[in-house]
Amino acid sequence: MASAAPLFSRDEARALIQARGRDLLALMQRASAVRDDAWGRTVTYSRKVFIPLTNLCRDKCAYCTFARAPGDPRAKTLSPDEVLDIARSGQRAGCKEALFSLGERPELAHVAVREQLARLGYETTVDYLAAMIRLVFEETTLLPHPNPGALYKCEWRKLRPWAGSMGMMLENVSPRLMEKGQAHFGCPDKAPERRLAALEAAGELRIPFTTGILIGIGETPAERVDSLFAIADIHRRYGHIQEVIIQNFRRKPDIRFRAKDEPGALEMARTIAVARLILPPEISLQAPPNLTPDAYSLYLLAGINDWGGISPVTRDHINPEAPWPAIQELAAASADAGFSLRERLSVYSRFISPAWLPASVLARAKSLLAA
Numbered sequence: 216m217a218s219a220a221p222l223f224s225r226d227e228a229r230a231l232i233q234a235r236g237r238d239l240l241a242l243m244q245r246a247s248a249v250r251d252d253a254w255g256r257t258v259t260y261s262r263k264v265f266i267p268l269t270n271l272c273r274d275k276c277a278y279c280t281f282a283r284a285p286g287d288p289r290a291k292t293l294s295p296d297e298v299l300d301i302a303r304s305g306q307r308a309g310c311k312e313a314l315f316s317l318g319e320r321p322e323l324a325h326v327a328v329r330e331q332l333a334r335l336g337y338e339t340t341v342d343y344l345a346a347m348i349r350l351v352f353e354e355t356t357l358l359p360h361p362n363p364g365a366l367y368k369c370e371w372r373k374l375r376p377w378a379g380s381m382g383m384m385l386e387n388v389s390p391r392l393m394e395k396g397q398a399h400f401g402c403p404d405k406a407p408e409r410r411l412a413a414l415e416a417a418g419e420l421r422i423p424f425t426t427g428i429l430i431g432i433g434e435t436p437a438e439r440v441d442s443l444f445a446i447a448d449i450h451r452r453y454g455h456i457q458e459v460i461i462q463n464f465r466r467k468p469d470i471r472f473r474a475k476d477e478p479g480a481l482e483m484a485r486t487i488a489v490a491r492l493i494l495p496p497e498i499s500l501q502a503p504p505n506l507t508p509d510a511y512s513l514y515l516l517a518g519i520n521d522w523g524g525i526s527p528v529t530r531d532h533i534n535p536e537a538p539w540p541a542i543q544e545l546a547a548a549s550a551d552a553g554f555s556l557r558e559r560l561s562v563y564s565r566f567i568s569p570a571w572l573p574a575s576v577l578a579r580a581k582s583l584l585a586a
């Protein structure tokens with residue numbers, strides 16, 4: 216599919232993302248009009264069960280509260296039985312998406328992880344993930360959506376037979392964030408060139424893909440714009456980006472950035488509106504409702520069309536302090552802003568075709584749509 220050209224230049228976007236007052240209002244109205252044309256007045260969500268396969272990781276992101284060191288009593292890799300128990304509880308609660316979250320390549324940093332993987336019969340975390348998404352695909356009616364980090368093409372290929380869609384946050388393209396004291400110091404998997412290569416590899420394999428940027432991790436507004444342009448450029452080449460998440464940093468007591476300011480709701484609104492205008496309109500735009508519960512209407516007015524995955528059974532393991540809103544509450548808040556709430560699958564409708572999905576995954580997606 217040919218995507219529309221950007222509505223403005225990078226320099227214009229860098230000015231717009233700083234809009235205040237009436238200029239911000241005009242920017243949001245422009246973004247809302249683009250959203251209305253492409254997506255109407257419907258806001259969607261995916262009913263998901265969250266499966267935290269392992270919270271071990273070789274990276275040390277300054278904003279992360281999910282990852283644990285191997286000696287930490289809270290470090291945990293789920294066994295196959297535990298994976299299946301969580302997945303089945305999600306299925307019983309009416310979920311359709313099995314969201315697999317995990318740390319990146321922990322076996323490269325920790326002997327204990329290599330030993331544990333060997334006991335399970337695997338060499339790498341990605342191999343174990345492939346086996347677990349297959350298990351869930353075969354033993355439940357769920358559609359797996361793995362979020363495994365920056366994988367190489369041969370690794371994405373291992374997951375593809377059992378995943379409706381996959382994801383990896385780009386985070387930001389600024390190499391500056393890898394420097395000492397910055398968010399991604401000590402995080403080899405957060406090098407921008409690696410993440411961009413991972414996005415491209417997923418495109419080459421025609422994997423329906425979710426990505427996004429983090430707001431408030433030390434990036435400048437111009438670096439946010441650069442990151443959004445990078446996503447749009449890759450999508451124009453491969454057409455595989457189904458949704459982009461604009462996610463705000465939240466402070467937590469046990470992270471390196473525990474004293475850092477959180478971005479305000481207007482900062483989010485500016486970024487959402489500019490994202491809506493930079494990204495091709497067919498890309499769904501999402502902001503997580505549990506991270507700013509009092510900004511539902513503002514985000515809708517700024518141009519989002521999706522709330523992301525909402526879990527009726529498991530907490531948000533990435534932001535454990537932020538409870539998921541009840542789906543009825545989200546429906547009411549959406550209606551207040553003039554939108555109807557609709558459930559969607561983790562893979563968006565335009566990708567439910569043989570051009571994008573292996574036959575068995577396509578059949579699963581179709582049967583879930585009909586359910």
Ligand code: SF4
Pocket residue numbers: 272273274275276279280281282317318319402404
């Ligand atoms: S955010 Fe992801 S990559 Fe970074 S430390 Fe946490 S689990 Fe690892």
